[in-house]
Amino acid sequence: MMKALRQEAAKLLQEKRAALIIGFAEREGHPALFISKPEDCERLFYDVSCRQNLAAYLSKPEVSARRPVAIVASLAALRSLVVLTAESQAAPGQVLALAVDKDAFLGTFDVAGAAELLRSKYPDLGPEKALLERVGELSKKSVVERAAFWAEEFAKCTRCYACRAACPGCYCARCIVEKNAPQWVSTAALGHGNYSWNIMRAFHQSGRCTLCGACEAACPQGLPLMVLNAALDREALEEFGARPGYDPEGKPVIGSWSAEDDHSYMR
Amino acid sequence: MKTIEIGRFSDLAQALSTAGYRVAAPVDDGGVVRFKEWTKGREIALGAVPVDSVKDFLFPRSEVVARFALEEAGAFTPVPVERFAPKTVALGVRPCDAAALAALDAVFNWDYRDGSYNARRAATTVVSLACAKADAHCFCISVGGAPDGTAGADAILRPADGGSKLVFEALSDKGRLLEAMVSDGQAVPDAPAALKKRFDPAAVGRWLAANFESPFWKEAALACLGCGACAYACPVCHCFDLQDESDRKECRRLRNWDSCGFGLFTLHASGHNPRPDQSARWRQRVMHKFSIYPQKFKTLACTGCGRCARLCQAGMAIAETCERIEALGR
Numbered sequence: 001m002m003k004a005l006r007q008e009a010a011k012l013l014q015e016k017r018a019a020l021i022i023g024f025a026e027r028e029g030h031p032a033l034f035i036s037k038p039e040d041c042e043r044l045f046y047d048v049s050c051r052q053n054l055a056a057y058l059s060k061p062e063v064s065a066r067r068p069v070a071i072v073a074s075l076a077a078l079r080s081l082v083v084l085t086a087e088s089q090a091a092p093g094q095v096l097a098l099a100v101d102k103d104a105f106l107g108t109f110d111v112a113g114a115a116e117l118l119r120s121k122y123p124d125l126g127p128e129k130a131l132l133e134r135v136g137e138l139s140k141k142s143v144v145e146r147a148a149f150w151a152e153e154f155a156k157c158t159r160c161y162a163c164r165a166a167c168p169g170c171y172c173a174r175c176i177v178e179k180n181a182p183q184w185v186s187t188a189a190l191g192h193g194n195y196s197w198n199i200m201r202a203f204h205q206s207g208r209c210t211l212c213g214a215c216e217a218a219c220p221q222g223l224p225l226m227v228l229n230a231a232l233d234r235e236a237l238e239e240f241g242a243r244p245g246y247d248p249e250g251k252p253v254i255g256s257w258s259a260e261d262d263h264s265y266m267r
Numbered sequence: 268m269k270t271i272e273i274g275r276f277s278d279l280a281q282a283l284s285t286a287g288y289r290v291a292a293p294v295d296d297g298g299v300v301r302f303k304e305w306t307k308g309r310e311i312a313l314g315a316v317p318v319d320s321v322k323d324f325l326f327p328r329s330e331v332v333a334r335f336a337l338e339e340a341g342a343f344t345p346v347p348v349e350r351f352a353p354k355t356v357a358l359g360v361r362p363c364d365a366a367a368l369a370a371l372d373a374v375f376n377w378d379y380r381d382g383s384y385n386a387r388r389a390a391t392t393v394v395s396l397a398c399a400k401a402d403a404h405c406f407c408i409s410v411g412g413a414p415d416g417t418a419g420a421d422a423i424l425r426p427a428d429g430g431s432k433l434v435f436e437a438l439s440d441k442g443r444l445l446e447a448m449v450s451d452g453q454a455v456p457d458a459p460a461a462l463k464k465r466f467d468p469a470a471v472g473r474w475l476a477a478n479f480e481s482p483f484w485k486e487a488a489l490a491c492l493g494c495g496a497c498a499y500a501c502p503v504c505h506c507f508d509l510q511d512e513s514d515r516k517e518c519r520r521l522r523n524w525d526s527c528g529f530g531l532f533t534l535h536a537s538g539h540n541p542r543p544d545q546s547a548r549w550r551q552r553v554m555h556k557f558s559i560y561p562q563k564f565k566t567l568a569c570t571g572c573g574r575c576a577r578l579c580q581a582g583m584a585i586a587e588t589c590e591r592i593e594a595l596g597r
């Protein structure tokens with residue numbers, strides 16, 4: 001698998017279909033690796049312990065300046081690429097994916113190809129079983145108990161915004177948490193400010209999150225962010241039929257409106 | 268000689284607590300070891316370097332520094348802010364975190380003597396724990412520290428008898444006040460962790476001072492995603508942001524941690540940003556620690572704790588950057 005990935009990456013650079021490859025390094029933690037010379041592709045690595053979602057780099061100005069770019073993309077990262085395209089954040093034709101799934105290299109895809117691959121071969125990606133079980137257990141608790149659970153978790157948050165930096169979906173040039181005229185979210189890394197921040201971020205990802213897990217992996221304080229993401233993913237699916245990352249032209253559920261929506265709450 | 272059985276370490280925390288001290292110590296908090304307030308019955312986790320450091324007790328992540336009561340539209344009166352500086356013993360502080368206090372003391376007493384920092388610093392007794400083990404990210408030895416270094420500590424605990432005991436040694440008057448709480452005993456101290464010097468910070472500083480515009484920075488910072496994980500975990504990083512927040516009754520001026528890694532850190536109201544990209548921000552982080560700080564305060568702003576590298580999702584490792592810089596300067 002690694003051999004095929006390395007060969008294909010080198011070929012993309014040789015044929016000038018990509019000027020920059022973003023993959024994973026072999027060293028501890030398998031961080032992102034940036035390659036622009038074909039011979040350096042020997043250093044590419046992939047296995048399931050590679051936790052970053054490399055689609056997060058696509059909104060970094062230093063990276064877009066070096067397009068065309070190819071990223072090593074897990075299935076979740078492929079979905080992120082489709083989401084970013086749907087939201088006009090990835091220039092089609094300028095971004096390629098070297099698709100990987102566990103221990104298989106699946107080939108090189110442009111965004112349309114990635115969406116097609118996902119629809120035909122992986123049509124119902126969602127939270128893993130263990131994660132859904134945690135969501136299930138938590139939803140059995142009362143609202144008060146759940147609020148207490150999250151208050152305890154959110155109290156640990158230092159507002160380092162590593163989760164936001166890790167997430168391809170968090171590309172706003174100025175995050176709402178940093179707007180101060182007016183201020184929407186308290187900046188204090190304490191009680192209610194942390195509560196608002198974490199709920200707000202999860203909410204802004206609902207129906208857009210591809211469950212890649214990069215935010216939770218990045219959190220220095222070990223917050224169970226994926227429980228929140230998975231719960232919102234199921235809700236977006238059940239309430240709005242949203243399955244993000246399959247349609248490069250689809251509108252994100254949080255950014256669209258329909259006359260058929262349930263409006264009964266408005267009086 | 269004063270000794271403590273490892274298995275009875277919480278007894279010391281309990282004795283301190285009974286004597287009226289707030290006790291801060293590394294505790295296992297659902298799989299993450301945090302340096303936080305110890306409460307009765309909690310296990311103290313001496314094995315791992317905690318994600319946070321003693322810095323949090325001297326310079327908390329968010330703190331109210333001023334308060335105003337809003338009476339009617341436009342009218343407000345200042346309300347005095349009570350200073351929170353309880354008598355505290357920080358137990359099991361890593362030598363690198365204790366060493367960081369010199370750098371913090373310098374900046375919080377430079378052009379302005381910071382009242383709340385100094386009050387808490389004066390109320391805190393630092394009991395460090397020498398390291399018997401180090402991991403691949405530790406590099407105290409490269410930046411003038413040591414796994415059994417005593418800088419910044421009021422007392423030090425040294426692992427002894429193959430890790431089954433700790434030898435307590437007071438290093439200052441504050442530390443001597445605690446001596447009576449530790450019983451006499453005998454033990455043979457273990458060897459401290461063995462670490463190899465990875466780079467020479469003076470050589471790094473020399474290259475930095477002359478290479479602000481080097482193309483090195485662009486390439487070295489490509490992976491950095493611009494979060495604050497490194498700065499917030501760092502025992503030395505101390506940048507903060509002042510924010511005013513209000514509700515209908517009062518206005519609070521908050522001091523929150525900030526990080527030079529954030530794009531907003533240097534953004535001017537005009538829209539101009541003197542550090543326009545991540546390479547300029549990562550350069551600032553390295554320059555501040557290894558060039559600006561030593562020039563200004565005669566101390567490095569890095570004590571080699573390795574936290575930033577251990578936590579960074581994108582693998583930005585400051586010791587590795589320093590090694591590469593030293594090689595560039597050769």
Ligand code: SF4
Pocket residue numbers: 053080166167168169170205208209210211212213214215216229
């Ligand atoms: S919210 Fe977390 S899991 Fe969802 S796409 Fe963003 S980084 Fe991935």
Ligand code: SF4
Pocket residue numbers: 156157158159160161162163164198218219220221222223
């Ligand atoms: S990464 Fe964790 S600690 Fe940092 S802002 Fe996100 S939730 Fe908070």
Ligand code: SF4
Pocket residue numbers: 497500501502503504556568569570571572573574575576585
């Ligand atoms: S820069 Fe990194 S290694 Fe140095 S003291 Fe700060 S967190 Fe520790």
